[in-house]
Amino acid sequence: MYWEKDIETMDRSKLESLQLTTLQDTFIKAEKSYYYGKTFKEKGIGVSSVKSLSDITKFPFTTKDDLRENWPYGFIAVPKEDLVRMHSSSGTTGRATVVFHTAKDIAVWTNMLTRCLYMAGMRKGDVFQNMMTYGLFTGGLGFHYAAEKLGALVIPAGAGNSKRQIQLMRDFATTAVHVIPSYALHLSTVFEELKLDPRKDTSVKIAFLGAEPHTEKMRKKIEEIYGYKAFNSYGLSEMNGPGVAFECPYQEGLHIWEDNFLVEIVDPKTLLPVAEGVEGELVLTSLQKEGMPLIRYRTKDLTRMIPGQCACGRTHRRIERFKGRTDDMLILKGVNIFPMQIEKKLMDIAGVGTNFLIILNRQGYNDDMMVKVEVHKQYFSGDLRQLEALRKKIVEELKGELLITPKVELVEPDSIPKGEGKAVRVIDNRKD
Ligand SMILES: [Zn+2]
Structure with missing residues (x-):
């Protein structure tokens, strides 16, 4: 032992x-x-x-x-x-x-x-x-x-x-x-x-x-x-x-x-x-x-x-x-966010695939967060209302966790680039 x-x-x-x-x-x-x-x-x-x-x-x-x-x-x-x-x-x-x-x-x-x-x-x-x-x-x-x-x-x-x-x-x-x-x-x-x-x-x-x-x-x-x-x-x-x-x-x-x-x-x-x-x-x-x-x-x-x-x-x-x-923490609109909080929520939602990416943007004085989420293939064939329903569900779940409303885009499996090393979870496009 x-x-x-x-x-x-x-x-x-x-x-x-x-x-x-x-x-x-x-x-x-x-x-x-x-x-x-x-x-x-x-x-x-x-x-x-x-x-x-x-x-x-x-x-x-x-x-x-x-x-x-x-x-x-x-x-x-x-x-x-x-x-x-x-x-x-x-x-x-x-x-x-x-x-x-x-x-x-x-x-x-x-x-x-x-x-x-x-x-x-x-x-x-x-x-x-x-x-x-x-x-x-x-x-x-x-x-x-x-x-x-x-x-x-x-x-x-x-x-x-x-x-x-x-x-x-x-x-x-x-x-x-x-x-x-x-x-x-x-x-x-x-x-x-x-x-x-x-x-x-x-x-x-x-x-x-x-x-x-x-x-x-x-x-x-x-x-x-x-x-x-x-x-x-x-x-x-x-x-x-x-x-x-x-x-x-x-x-x-x-x-x-x-x-x-x-x-x-x-x-x-x-x-x-x-x-x-x-x-x-x-x-x-x-x-x-x-x-x-x-x-x-x-x-x-x-x-x-x-x-x-x-x-x-x-x-x-x-x-x-x-x-x-401490380095991973994002601050958006004064709220502290860890990428792991988003992962935790996403892993709980049926239909979510294996990868996601957080993109932070700034327009004027307004910052926003976009979360791209890979979802299962079947959502992209047939009735697209299911895709939209899943998207709304993800927005609601993330809003409940983060206290801000992110934009959510659903993408097909393997469309977020995956290297050999650690996953890139955040792209911060905000410039001071
Ligand atoms: Zn032990």
Whole structure:
């Protein structure tokens, strides 16, 4: 049931004292980097300032901008020749940031992700098809190494090429996949095209959904189409990549591996800690990284800590599945909107297909939102009144959720462009 029972079920007080030791160690390592060396000196702080875990709040936050401004080597804490790998963020917002690893960093990351895969039920003997982009993006090599360490047979399929994905899945009886949720939905339309039923014509039992925050509705829809169990995976390249937090079979939040990370949740405006169970921005300090340790890194991801212990017996706390990033939030007519709210509503409406796109426009001083929604093919043949009725229903549902009235256009399946990576959900044409 556990990959590393001692660590996964470690008594909280023992876990916290381990965190303190590794935190102090992290400060000693971090100080060797150009950026932290300079910052510690300026603020008159250092390892001697850390007597307890709560002393972390004496230190300033590290942001993505700090990483960009000290690009490329300002954060490395070991001689460059000790680095063995670099990865970069997917650059969802702004310039991509780079992260460097020593051999030990890769081993620690791999082991932590192996822990996740084992927790979700993957075992030696499984055939694992990794449908993520290989290369600078961490989802490819990260999962690849972990699945091999577990002893699975790995098919490094990479992203895209949908017909070949299906062929591989069928020819080699794939039992587990790693896939971007919006791509899983897109792939289901290709199964349809080939007149195949993913439930009957494949052997996949487990899917790891990563790289894209998604709603519970979307998970359910994917599980229904494929007949497998889908697990939510969370990570960010600045903290290795996938494997930071992961669902166990109880799926009541994601266990965050506290032997690797010191976790804080702060109010994104005041930057002060929130009370337990209250939503805020996730802030992480790496506890085991040596190539590029990061202290109080602001992830921009919004979540909350789930109180209480999980029935699976793991003592590492759980964070709630992600509602979105502070960066993703749209402001329209003074109203805060997350694209995930729209996804959640759409996934509930019968007839809605697998993709949607939000377009924001400005005319004079008036902003408006257009939501393009793919719907099932049959709506476009025969009685078009049904199409109009569905459109009106979607407008009403979104209005109820968002408190503003969006324009809605219904389009045929596959008419919204779909790349190989994360889905593009928002196009903002508003110019100041
Ligand atoms: Zn659990």
